[in-house]
Amino acid sequence: MKKQTIAIDTPFQKSDAYGALSMPVYHTLAYEFADADVMSDAFCGRIEEPDYSRVMNPTVNYLELKIKALTGADRVTAMSSGMAAISGTLISLAEQGKNVVASRHMFGNTYSLLTKTLPRFGVTTHLCDLTNLDEVRRAVDADTCCIFLEIITNPQLEVADLTALAEIAHAHNIPLVADTTAIPFTEFCAHELGVDIEVVSTTKYLSGGATSLGGMVIDYGGFPEFARRLHDEMLFNLGAYMTPHVAYMQNLGLENLRARYDLQVRNTVYLVNALRQMEGIKSVNYVGLPDNPYYELAQRQFGKTAGCMFTIDLESKEACFRFINNLKLVHRATNLFDNRTLAIHPASTIFGPFSDEQRAAMDVLDTTIRISVGLEDMDDIIEDFRQALL
Structure with missing residues (x-):
């Protein structure tokens, strides 16, 4: 199917009891299980069933599945804001003693996260000109956990060569992480350009007129340890999952995004x-x-x-x-x-x-x-x- 059709007609995970055409808002926290075995399988991730809405909710999961179908991603995780998507991603990739290679040209809070917050936990940032590939090569070292950038920087409007940066990142077996908020993920394929992980503020284009606050991590599956950390640690231990009402609003926004x-x-x-x-x-x-x-x-x-x-x-x-x-x-x-x-x-x-x-x-x-x-x-x-x- 074409992308616009996917954005509107992706099937629900399960048939709705009343035949609703729009995914209902599941404003609930807990879910009833048939027996102890099913409950155990859900909590341990052996089956894809919601166990608690802090980490999985049917309304939110439907939006995730729809974006997964649109992008071809391995996994999509909906977060409470764009900054939650960025911080969850970087914390999943980094650990004490590691560093991130990034540009000085970034949104203010992203810059502050990298240069003020993460250093308190032993993670540093090598700031360089990402349009100068020789400078990027010099900045990446054995302790670099990722290269991070905005595809069009805010507000400098700088554009770096994603394919060239991906080659540098992959030569060191690290992911290229891109904040793709500036261009909707429906308009181009970041993965084809070498991007391994997209972070998106869905508050922007997706929400449909500033209706709601949210973020998205779009993971193309090249680094399995990242996927496990994001889901098993960030969602469970930090609690920044998208709420069901936001997911409902942003699903409607996704349906009319192209227009x-x-x-x-x-x-x-x-x-x-x-x-x-x-x-x-x-x-x-x-x-x-x-x-x-x-x-x-x-x-x-x-x-x-x-x-x-x-x-x-x-x-x-x-x-x-x-x-x-x-x-x-x-x-x-x-x-x-x-x-x-x-x-x-x-x-x-x-x-x-x-x-x-x-x-x-x-x-x-x-x-x-x-x-x-x-x-x-x-x-x-x-x-x-x-x-x-x-």
């Missing part, structure tokens, strides 16, 4: 090209522009799509604040890929807790505004940008 994403991409291209001509904007950075330095690589990796996030640069921080304060239709809010168009000043918000030196090292500039494009009529959004620049 929303196609429109959002068209809106983004239309808006970006209009803003490039608008007086008062110094520059527009979008990976989907033919003159962008990452355009050809992004096209080769992700196809004819570059997501719905871009940035603009103004003259100063003061100009950015003035612009944001003047907006009447575009929303002053964080999040990405909402149904609404959103604007945020990353340096003073997401990266606000960092020092000036740290922001400079991460190339987070005071002059940059990040835009997430929604589903509105873009002529109205363009007019709002125009009046906000006056």
Whole structure:
């Protein structure tokens, strides 16, 4: 079946007693077993049956199975947030004395996890330029547990060569872990590019207009020890599984993702090209522009799509604040890929807790505004940008 059909018509694990067309929300914690043998088999993982909703729930499991069918993954695990997916993945791969190779170009909380939280448990991070393969080779050593990156960095919009990074990782028998939130996993095949584990904030595209908070770990099965740790330790011992109501909302979002994403991409291209001509904007950075330095690589990796996030640069921080304060239709809010168009000043918000030196090292500039494009009529959004620049 084609992906859109899979997104809608994947069969339930079991027939619903009432013939429901949408997977019901199983708001329950415990489950009745036929006998002690079945109970033991479920708890010990010998059969795929829910035993307790902190680690398995039919509504959540249905979303996992649907994404497994869409991606061809070996296992998919739904988490309570994108950060839970990232932290669960890295903790499953790392241990005291190990290190992660990553870029300085990362979402603020991911950077903080790698450079502040994990070091307290004896896990360090080798920060390097992931677009410089020689530098990556020098950074990887015998204690490296993975190479981690965002496929389009937030907010720098850098794109690294996934296939080349995978070759380096696999030469050292370690996984390439990619945060693929910027492009829906329905639009390209990360595994074909060498990615072993995808982490996704399903809060973004999948939730369908910021309806719910969630994350997903998409494991292609190349490192069996990782799968066991994620399921048997992270879910059981840390308790960051997705809730059934969130899974229900995100399953609905998955069903209409293609329609929303196609429109959002068209809106983004239309808006970006209009803003490039608008007086008062110094520059527009979008990976989907033919003159962008990452355009050809992004096209080769992700196809004819570059997501719905871009940035603009103004003259100063003061100009950015003035612009944001003047907006009447575009929303002053964080999040990405909402149904609404959103604007945020990353340096003073997401990266606000960092020092000036740290922001400079991460190339987070005071002059940059990040835009997430929604589903509105873009002529109205363009007019709002125009009046906000006056």
